[in-house]
Amino acid sequence: MMKSPTGLLIRRMFRRRLVLIAAVVLLAIIAVAVAAPWLAPYAPNKMDIINRLKGPAGNHWFGTDEFGRDVLSRVMHGAQLSLAVGGMVVVVACILGTLTGVIAGYAKRLDGPVMRLIDALMAFPDILLAIALMAALGPSLFNTVLALGVVYTPRVARVVRAATLVLRELQFVEAATALGARHARIIAIHILPNLVSPLIVQATFIFAYAILTEAALSFLGVGVPPTSPTWGNMIAGAQQYMRQADWLMLAPGGAIVLTVLALQIVGDGLRDALDPKLQKVL
Amino acid sequence: MLTYLARRIAGMFVVMFLVATVVFVIARVVPGDPAAVMMGAAATADDIAALRARLGLDQPLPLQYVMFLKDVLTGNLGDSIFLNRPVAQALAERAELTFFLTLMSVSIAVAIGVPIGIISAVKRGTATDQGVIGLAMLAASLPSFWVGLTLIQYLAVELRWFPVAGYGPPDATLGERLRHLVLPAIALGLPNSALILRFTRTAMLDVLHEDYVRTARAKGLGQAVVVMKHALRNALIPILTVVGLTAAILIAGAIVTETVFGLPGVGNLIVSAVLRRDYPVIQGALLVVSGIYVLINLAVDLLYAVADPRVRY
Numbered sequence: 001m002m003k004s005p006t007g008l009l010i011r012r013m014f015r016r017r018l019v020l021i022a023a024v025v026l027l028a029i030i031a032v033a034v035a036a037p038w039l040a041p042y043a044p045n046k047m048d049i050i051n052r053l054k055g056p057a058g059n060h061w062f063g064t065d066e067f068g069r070d071v072l073s074r075v076m077h078g079a080q081l082s083l084a085v086g087g088m089v090v091v092v093a094c095i096l097g098t099l100t101g102v103i104a105g106y107a108k109r110l111d112g113p114v115m116r117l118i119d120a121l122m123a124f125p126d127i128l129l130a131i132a133l134m135a136a137l138g139p140s141l142f143n144t145v146l147a148l149g150v151v152y153t154p155r156v157a158r159v160v161r162a163a164t165l166v167l168r169e170l171q172f173v174e175a176a177t178a179l180g181a182r183h184a185r186i187i188a189i190h191i192l193p194n195l196v197s198p199l200i201v202q203a204t205f206i207f208a209y210a211i212l213t214e215a216a217l218s219f220l221g222v223g224v225p226p227t228s229p230t231w232g233n234m235i236a237g238a239q240q241y242m243r244q245a246d247w248l249m250l251a252p253g254g255a256i257v258l259t260v261l262a263l264q265i266v267g268d269g270l271r272d273a274l275d276p277k278l279q280k281v282l
Numbered sequence: 283m284l285t286y287l288a289r290r291i292a293g294m295f296v297v298m299f300l301v302a303t304v305v306f307v308i309a310r311v312v313p314g315d316p317a318a319v320m321m322g323a324a325a326t327a328d329d330i331a332a333l334r335a336r337l338g339l340d341q342p343l344p345l346q347y348v349m350f351l352k353d354v355l356t357g358n359l360g361d362s363i364f365l366n367r368p369v370a371q372a373l374a375e376r377a378e379l380t381f382f383l384t385l386m387s388v389s390i391a392v393a394i395g396v397p398i399g400i401i402s403a404v405k406r407g408t409a410t411d412q413g414v415i416g417l418a419m420l421a422a423s424l425p426s427f428w429v430g431l432t433l434i435q436y437l438a439v440e441l442r443w444f445p446v447a448g449y450g451p452p453d454a455t456l457g458e459r460l461r462h463l464v465l466p467a468i469a470l471g472l473p474n475s476a477l478i479l480r481f482t483r484t485a486m487l488d489v490l491h492e493d494y495v496r497t498a499r500a501k502g503l504g505q506a507v508v509v510m511k512h513a514l515r516n517a518l519i520p521i522l523t524v525v526g527l528t529a530a531i532l533i534a535g536a537i538v539t540e541t542v543f544g545l546p547g548v549g550n551l552i553v554s555a556v557l558r559r560d561y562p563v564i565q566g567a568l569l570v571v572s573g574i575y576v577l578i579n580l581a582v583d584l585l586y587a588v589a590d591p592r593v594r595y
Contacts, residue, residue, distance in 0.1 A: 018416075120300030123572045125534030128552070135556040135564050136311050212425055216538050219427050222556050235428055242435050249435070253428040260423035268419075 012273040019269030026262040029255075033079035040073035044229055053245045063247040065237070074229045075251045081230045082211055083259070085145055089210035090203045092149025097156020097202075098195065102187055104157065105164025115161065118154045126151050130213055134222045144223045148213055152206045159198050167191050197274040204267035208260045215256055231256050290583065294576055301576070302354050305568045306347055309561050320363055320559045333363070337562070359566035364558050369566035372551060379449055379547035380536050383463050383470070387536075388529045390471030391478050396521065399482025403490060404509055414479070422476035426535055430469035430542035438465060447544035466543045470535050474528050481524035485517035492516070519586055526582030530575045 014020040032039060041059075047067040056063045062071035104114040121129070133147035167173060167190070176186050211231075217223030218232030226233050231252040238248035309316070317333040318325065334340045337360075338349055353360065359369035402414040438446040444465045450458045489495060490513055498512045537549035544550075548567065555563035 116296065116300055119297055120304050123297055123301050123576050124304070124568065125531055125571065125575060127537060128534045128568065128571055131537065131552065131556055132305075132308050132564055132568050135559065135561075136308050208423070212423075215425050216427060219425075220538065220541055220553055220556075222553075232425075235425075235431065239431060242431060243439055246435050249428070249431055253425065253432070256425050256428065257420070257423045261420055264419050264423060 009273050013269045016269060016272075019265055022262040022265035022269070025258065026266055029079060029259050029262065030083065032076055033083045036073075036076040036080050040070075040076045042070035042073040044074045044077040045069060046073075053241060055245070056247055062251040063245065065245075065248055066241055071234075071248060071251050074234060075231070075255050078229045078231045078234055078252060079255060079259075081141075081224065081228055082214065082232070082256070085141065085148075085214045085224065085230065086207045086210040088145040089148040089152060089214070090207050092145060093152035093156050093206055093210075094199055094203055096149060096153040098160050098192075098199065100153065101157040101160025102164050102191060102195075105161040106168055106183070106187060106191065111161075114157075118157050121150075122154045126209070127213060127216060130217055131220070131222055134217060139222055139225055141224050141228065144214060144217060148210050148217075151213070152210065155206065156199070156202055159202050160195055163195055163198050164191055167194050201267060201271045201274060204263055204270060208263035208267065211256060211260055211263075287584070290580055294580055297576055298573060299351075301572050302351060302569060303347075305565050305572075306350050308568070309565050310343070310346075316559075316561055320561060354569060359569065360562035362555075362563045363560045364555075365560070365563070369563050372563065373548060373566060373570055376546060376548045376551050379459075379463075379545055380533065380540070380549060382460065383466055383536050383539070383545070383547060384529060384532050386460070386463055386467035387471035387474070387532050387539075388525065390467055391475040391528055391532070392525055394472070394475035395478025396482050399479040399521075400486055400509065400514065402479070403483045403486030404505075406487060406490075415483075418476040418479045421473055421479075424473045426469050426473050427538045427542045429472060430466065430539055433465045433469055434543070449545050462543075462545070466539045466545060469542065470532055470539045474532060474535065478521070478524055478528055482517070482521050485520040486513060489513045489516045522585055523582055526578050526585075530578045533571060533574060 014023070036044075041061075047069055048064065049067065051064050052066055054064045062075065065071055065074070100114055100118065104111045104118070124132070130147050130151045133150060134143060137143035137147060173186060173190050176190055181189075214223055214230065215232030215235065218226075218230050219236045221236065223232060224230050226236065234252035235249055238245070238252070241248055317330045317337065317339055321330050321333055331340075338346055341349070357370065359373070361368050362372055365372050398414055398418075402411045405411050433444075434446055438444045445462050449462050454462075486509075490509075492513075495508060495512055498508045503512075533548075536547060537552050539545075540547045540549035541553050548571070551563065552567045552571075554560075555567065
């Protein structure tokens with residue numbers, strides 16, 4: 001029953017049990033994030049001053065914070081924001097990166113200038129470029145997505161350019177050109193669909209990096225404003241009460257580690273399944 | 283070799299020129315008037331106009347760009363708005379700490395990554411190998427600031443093995459200062475050891491299959507000699523590349539770690555500049571850090587020839 005290309009891919013990917021477990025964990029995290037309003041035992045901002053800074057117990061599995069808010073509920077709602085930011089960064093980076101990568105790979109004359117610009121962007125360490133962009137744009141959820149999207153664009157652009165350079169020389173593109181197809185058609189019908197697999201692999205890793213970098217930006221106070229309970233913001237808030245209440249930091253930190261770990265394992269699995277030759281190169 | 287060097291340095295200048303241009307653009311995409319943003323809500327129109335004139339923001343954009351490039355070329359990074367000193371001086375004052383922090387964390391990352399990567403490659407496919415790969419992935423998933431906070435909580439606050447934060451009193455000895463950097467270096471080095479580990483493993487796997495390794499074994503050489511002398515030497519280039527890359531990443535990683543540990547280094551300077559909207563400092567720091575990043579990459583390329591005599595430029 002698993003004869004379709006997708007079926008084959010899934011079977012090849014899950015041949016390693018670890019990848020299967022990671023995929024299940026990832027789906028569970030996404031499900032919890034989506035269903036947070038119904039699953040969370042308390043409202044994320046419901047204060048209960050009498051029960052502030054209480055350790056993990058039966059009615060508050062992950063304890064309560066400085067306002068008596070339930071940490072578990074906040075981590076669940078935080079998943080929504082942190083995953084949404086990561087997902088939107090992936091979309092922005094993939095759109096910008098595919099655009100520049102295809103232009104550079106397909107139009108020989110533009111290859112040099114576009115790639116030099118990409119090189120210049122890659123000359124900045126990720127977190128530094130993100131901080132600089134946030135300094136210019138100002139802290140907000142939208143700007144965080146935009147800044148991280150720009151930061152991760154070069155990665156996508158390089159992969160897409162490399163793939164486009166190969167695809168451009170293949171016979172089906174030559175045939176399409178000979179038939180008189182226009183460039184836009186060749187790119188849309190013959191190039192873009194073939195970029196999907198390298199893009200998916202990159203997207204998974206960018207998703208993971210974006211969650212880590214967003215958390216770092218929020219922790220520094222230059223990312224998503226502290227009123228939104230992203231995981232990074234929760235850790236930043238917990239710093240002050242660390243000595244009395246270390247659970248405040250453990251729960252959101254654990255959530256980040258688990259999500260990023262699952263994403264990396266799934267990314268590795270996808271890469272191996274899509275192109276075993278790439279395994280060593282990337 | 284000289285031709286190659288000249289070509290690489292010319293290429294570096296092109297990239298640095300583009301980097302400077304990107305920095306210029308970033309500082310100008312500020313919505314509204316950067317001078318007004320920097321001065322805050324309490325500033326009068328006159329104050330803002332004075333700052334605009336001081337920063338040259340009242341000039342036409344192309345002229346600003348030319349002036350900016352001229353300043354960069356002459357090494358003039360401008361003056362900090364809040365620190366009342368030149369940006370270059372502010373950076374230089376904090377460079378020592380960031381240098382030692384980066385050096386220590388690279389050492390930690392190499393000390394963890396390279397030996398474990400070698401073991402993992404030699405024991406390929408065994409439970410040890412699988413376990414090591416799993417641990418490397420776990421390490422790569424750790425947010426360094428969270429590791430830092432956890433280390434502070436357990437090793438500094440509860441066990442009192444290390445100082446909680448800071449860089450020691452002004453008259454502290456170098457030894458005392460370095461002791462303050464141990465936990466930050468672990469927080470920074472541990473997550474980044476994963477990359478070195480994986481590259482070392484892959485590079486070693488590539489060479490362990492080579493004929494000369496088989497020949498060495500056939501000669502009856504011991505496992506240690508084969509691995510360390512015949513294989514490792516030939517796997518050095520990719521390992522060197524990733525160590526260089528890690529050093530460059532760690533300089534930027536110091537931004538977050540220095541904030542966690544309250545260390546007055548370059549990273550801390552950048553974060554406070556961002557929070558206070560001190561644009562000249564942000565611009566200067568961006569230029570200097572990315573310049574170092576580019577230089578490290580160049581140095582790594584040149585080191586190839588040392589690591590592998592077969593490489594001729």
